[in-house]
Amino acid sequence: MQILVTGGAGFLGSALVRRLVERGHSVRVLDDLSAGDPARLPQAASFMRGDVNDLPRLWTLLQGVECVYHLAARVSVPESVRYPREYNAVNVGGTVSVLEAMRDVGVRRLVFASSGAIYGNQPVQPLREDLPPDPTSPYAVSKLAAEHYVSTIGRLWGVETVCLRIFNAYGPGQQMPVAHPPVIPHFLRQVLGRGSLVIHGSGAQTRDFVYVDDVVEALIAAATAPDVDRRVINVGSGTETSINDLVRQIEAITGLEAHVLRVPSEDGGVSRMCADLTLAHELLGWSPRVFLSEGLRRTLTEDERFARGVARVH
Numbered sequence: 381m382q383i384l385v386t387g388g389a390g391f392l393g394s395a396l397v398r399r400l401v402e403r404g405h406s407v408r409v410l411d412d413l414s415a416g417d418p419a420r421l422p423q424a425a426s427f428m429r430g431d432v433n434d435l436p437r438l439w440t441l442l443q444g445v446e447c448v449y450h451l452a453a454r455v456s457v458p459e460s461v462r463y464p465r466e467y468n469a470v471n472v473g474g475t476v477s478v479l480e481a482m483r484d485v486g487v488r489r490l491v492f493a494s495s496g497a498i499y500g501n502q503p504v505q506p507l508r509e510d511l512p513p514d515p516t517s518p519y520a521v522s523k524l525a526a527e528h529y530v531s532t533i534g535r536l537w538g539v540e541t542v543c544l545r546i547f548n549a550y551g552p553g554q555q556m557p558v559a560h561p562p563v564i565p566h567f568l569r570q571v572l573g574r575g576s577l578v579i580h581g582s583g584a585q586t587r588d589f590v591y592v593d594d595v596v597e598a599l600i601a602a603a604t605a606p607d608v609d610r611r612v613i614n615v616g617s618g619t620e621t622s623i624n625d626l627v628r629q630i631e632a633i634t635g636l637e638a639h640v641l642r643v644p645s646e647d648g649g650v651s652r653m654c655a656d657l658t659l660a661h662e663l664l665g666w667s668p669r670v671f672l673s674e675g676l677r678r679t680l681t682e683d684e685r686f687a688r689g690v691a692r693v694h
């Protein structure tokens with residue numbers, strides 16, 4: 381297949397592009413490099429730097445394409461609280477631009493990377509796709525609005541669409557922005573560097589951590605699965621892990637004791653997150669394979685190898 385991946389130079393996008401190329405697909409990537417790194421991409425992928433709202437560029441890149449993976453987005457929840465206009469422009473506006481360009485060129489299917497963040501705080505777990513969303517940040521609102529645009533415009537214009545609600549993805553190569561880095565790479569780095577881990581509240585809050593390779597397999601299945609048009613499907617591990625338990629698992633695989641600082645909980649934090657994976661199994665024939673302990677081990681090994689490689693080059 382000819383495939384376009386927007387945001388393909390990012391953490392999940394580049395892992396997806398590598399796997400698609402390994403499977404013999406012809407892959408184009410559009411990324412503005414605001415967070416991505418083209419060095420992660422295989423030689424065989426064709427990379428274009430650009431904004432996802434640039435329609436002429438999208439028209440060019442979409443010629444002959446059968447499926448678009450739309451991953452380009454601003455992805456920081458705390459940053460979205462400060463800059464909601466930017467999150468709306470990229471995450472909502474960018475999604476509408478991709479859909480318009482797909483209609484203009486005549487592309488068959490869109491796979492959209494949505495987020496488990498749209499559920500917010502719910503009275504029941506695990507989280508099923510038919511629960512009423514309760515977004516607690518502009519980031520989550522932008523993903524929910526984009527989901528609605530995707531399925532509504534898709535229906536009106538005859539584009540097949542599927543939205544995958546990805547939970548907390550982790551794995552080798554995850555970006556570490558200075559402000560508000562994702563919890564797993566941050567905790568791993570702090571424990572290895574003998575720094576402190578800051579836990580907000582009791583640490584009993586839970587998340588559903590899903591390994592990058594599992595997310596990639598779900599994305600790949602979504603490009604060809606029948607009967608997924610306009611469906612919204614969870615992609616997680618199906619396991620609820622508390623932050624305290626995460627720390628214990630990191631201590632176990634590193635063999636180091638974590639120095640934990642506890643501070644009052646932040647406003648707006650979600651207390652529990654666990655994906656119900658029934659639909660993913662039924663519609664995509666997909667289930668996660670990598671347990672957290674194994675995923676943490678792989679992340680540690682790969683990131684250490686990468687760090688040593690970089691150290692040699694410089």
Ligand code: NAD
Nearest residue numbers: 387390391392412414415416431432451452453493546549
């Ligand atoms: P990432 O920041 O590594 O990747 C996003 C990519 O989009 C980056 O390479 C960035 O440069 C690019 N981008 C941003 N704005 C752009 C623009 N205007 N035009 C073109 N490219 C632009 O993040 P990620 O973790 O790989 O996330 C990929 C997608 O998956 C995002 O849509 C995110 O919302 C979604 N998602 C991720 C997770 C997770 O845990 N990583 C969970 C749920 C959903």
